[in-house]
Amino acid sequence: MSSNAACDPAGSDPLLTLDQAQERLQAHLAPLTETERVGVRGREALGRVLAQDLVAPIASPPFDNSAMDGYAVRSEDTVSPGVTRLAVIGTAWAGRPYAGTVGPGECVRIFTGAVIPMGADAVVIQEAVAAGRDAIEVAGPIPSGAWVRAAGRDLAAGQCALPAGKRLSAIDLGLIASMGIPRLAVLRRVRVGLLSTGDELTPPGAALQPGAIYDSNRVAISALLQPLPVVLSDLGVCPDDPETLRRTLHEASTWNDVILTIGGASVGDADHVVPTLREIGRINFWKIAMKPGKPFLHGRIGGCHVFGLPGNPASALVACQQLVRPGLLRLAGALPEPPLRLPAVCVKALRKSTDRMEFQRGIYRLEPDGTLTVAAVGGQDADRLAAFSAANCFIVLPAENRGTGVGDRVLIEPFTSTG
Numbered sequence: 067m068s069s070n071a072a073c074d075p076a077g078s079d080p081l082l083t084l085d086q087a088q089e090r091l092q093a094h095l096a097p098l099t100e101t102e103r104v105g106v107r108g109r110e111a112l113g114r115v116l117a118q119d120l121v122a123p124i125a126s127p128p129f130d131n132s133a134m135d136g137y138a139v140r141s142e143d144t145v146s147p148g149v150t151r152l153a154v155i156g157t158a159w160a161g162r163p164y165a166g167t168v169g170p171g172e173c174v175r176i177f178t179g180a181v182i183p184m185g186a187d188a189v190v191i192q193e194a195v196a197a198g199r200d201a202i203e204v205a206g207p208i209p210s211g212a213w214v215r216a217a218g219r220d221l222a223a224g225q226c227a228l229p230a231g232k233r234l235s236a237i238d239l240g241l242i243a244s245m246g247i248p249r250l251a252v253l254r255r256v257r258v259g260l261l262s263t264g265d266e267l268t269p270p271g272a273a274l275q276p277g278a279i280y281d282s283n284r285v286a287i288s289a290l291l292q293p294l295p296v297v298l299s300d301l302g303v304c305p306d307d308p309e310t311l312r313r314t315l316h317e318a319s320t321w322n323d324v325i326l327t328i329g330g331a332s333v334g335d336a337d338h339v340v341p342t343l344r345e346i347g348r349i350n351f352w353k354i355a356m357k358p359g360k361p362f363l364h365g366r367i368g369g370c371h372v373f374g375l376p377g378n379p380a381s382a383l384v385a386c387q388q389l390v391r392p393g394l395l396r397l398a399g400a401l402p403e404p405p406l407r408l409p410a411v412c413v414k415a416l417r418k419s420t421d422r423m424e425f426q427r428g429i430y431r432l433e434p435d436g437t438l439t440v441a442a443v444g445g446q447d448a449d450r451l452a453a454f455s456a457a458n459c460f461i462v463l464p465a466e467n468r469g470t471g472v473g474d475r476v477l478i479e480p481f482t483s484t485g
Contacts, residue, residue, distance in 0.1 A: 081355035083465070084388060084423050091364055091389060094350050095371065097399035098323070100254045106242050111234050114252040115295050115400045120228040122245055125218035130182040132158070133213045137195060137202055138176040138186035140168055144206030153201050158183055173202060182214055189213035221245075231401040233295065253399040258291065259322040260284055261301035261314065263330035263339065264377065269303070282451060283328045283382050287375070290386055295398040306330070308338045316346055319370035323397060326390060329377030331361045339363070339374050347372065355422040355465060358448040359385035364393075371397070378448035384425045384460070407462060407477045410438040416461065416470040423465045427457035430478050440478050457481070 082090065101117040104110035132138065138158060144150050152173040158164040160179035168174055168185035176182070176189060187210045196203040221227055227245065228238060234252075242250060267281040268274055281303060288298055299322065304314050311330075318325050330339040331352075340363065343349055347367035352374075354362050358381035363374035373390050375382040388405075395403060410430055418424055430440040440461055445453030460479040463470070470476055 081353050082351055084354055084356050087354045090351055091393050092396055095393055095396045098253050101251045102254055103249050103251055105249050106239055111239055113293055113295055114234050115398050116228055116230055116232045117251040117253050118230045119226050122221045122223055122225050122227045124245060125223045126221040126244055127215055127217055129217050131215050132176045132178055132180050132189045133215050134191045135177050136189045136191040138174040138183050139188050139190055140186055141188045141208050141210040144208040146206050149203050149205050151201055151203050231399055233400045255295045255297045256394055256397045257322045258296045258324045258326055259299045259301045259318040260288055260326050262303045262328045265306045267303045283379055287386055294394055296394055308342055311338050311342050312346060319367035322370055324371045326373045328375045328382055331363050331374035331376055343372055357420055357422045357424045362389055379451040380448040380454050405479050407479050408438060409475050410440040410478045412470050412472055412474050412476055413439045414441040415472055416442055418463050418467050418469050421465055424463040426461040427454050428459050428461040429457055430459045
């Protein structure tokens with residue numbers, strides 16, 4: 067037995083649970099450390115992983131400002147429960163502060179976002195006053211701080227605004243811009259080579275030969291990974307030839323962080339990924355107690371990770387979502403992002419006969435009473451891509467589940483296109 071073979075799970079060994087596979091995968095993946103600086107504007111920073119804690123250089127908001135259109139007043143002038151008359155001595159606009167000081171018996175006309183003038187400590191909204199030409203009448207008392215947005219109430223200067231490992235959303239970028247930061251340090255993207263295997267695969271647009279099918283998996287998997295902080299390289303289709311596969315994997319491993327193969331990871335005579343990886347690298351684990359997606363594998367060629375997806379479309383997509391996606395985020399240095407799973411009520415019975423965890427494809431609905439309901443789509447076989455396309459969620463059935471009746475509760479995992 068070779069030293070590599072000793073590391074490879076045999077087909078007779080107990081299958082790893084999904085949780086075990088995820089834990090083992092996370093333990094074998096060290097986050098990247100190389101950084102680069104990108105601009106906040108445009109698409110450069112969207113979806114990227116923050117390399118270090120981002121500390122607010124200024125307070126947000128940077129000054130006390132008005133939350134409404136109205137009048138800036140001294141609360142001590144309005145302590146009486148009766149009506150108080152105040153002289154209007156000026157106007158404060160957003161971006162054009164009032165330069166003077168509000169004294170006893172005075173107020174300043176103020177608009178939303180404008181700096182609270184010196185001497186004032188509250189705002190009376192315009193709907194609550196009787197306004198004349200040069201004065202207003204207001205019924206008190208008006209508490210100090212009314213309708214005032216205090217400086218630093220969102221972020222204090224020196225506070226950690228965003229933690230290292232945060233994958234930057236559009237809202238995050240707006241927050242960064244609000245602090246006046248034009249560029250920031252992010253971790254570099256993970257380099258991923260995507261390779262389909264199989265003599266039968268034909269690129270869309272080409273004529274189909276007898277026995278051939280179009281290569282849909284590479285298109286779907288590529289689209290699924292696009293929102294992640296990765297750089298995808300299309301390695302094309304490798305025929306069912308061990309020597310060609312060996313050469314392709316070895317070459318791709320020299321300039322990718324990850325090679326993602328699709329197909330050829332099972333035990334058939336034409337499935338060459340596992341024996342080839344044993345020969346030129348090593349296997350961490352192979353086969354998961356999961357349906358679909360059982361033949362998933364993880365291994366390495368030198369410093370390059372290899373994720374092997376099954377060839378059936380549903381199997382490839384489920385394994386990619388449950389294992390490859392969190393693995394790539396781990397490599398990218400991102401903070402963990404557990405999948406969103408919600409309780410839903412079955413409106414149709416669900417059949418389950420295996421002792422593996424299942425990800426059935428389903429359609430969920432939000433009912434008028436706020437309840438989530440779900441039903442499986444027709445065609446749960448791993449080759450049924452059209453049925454998968456009709457679904458909007460996974461129905462997550464644990465290994466011990468032996469079927470679910472109408473009215474029973476299950477967990478669903480809604481599909482997302484945000485990465």
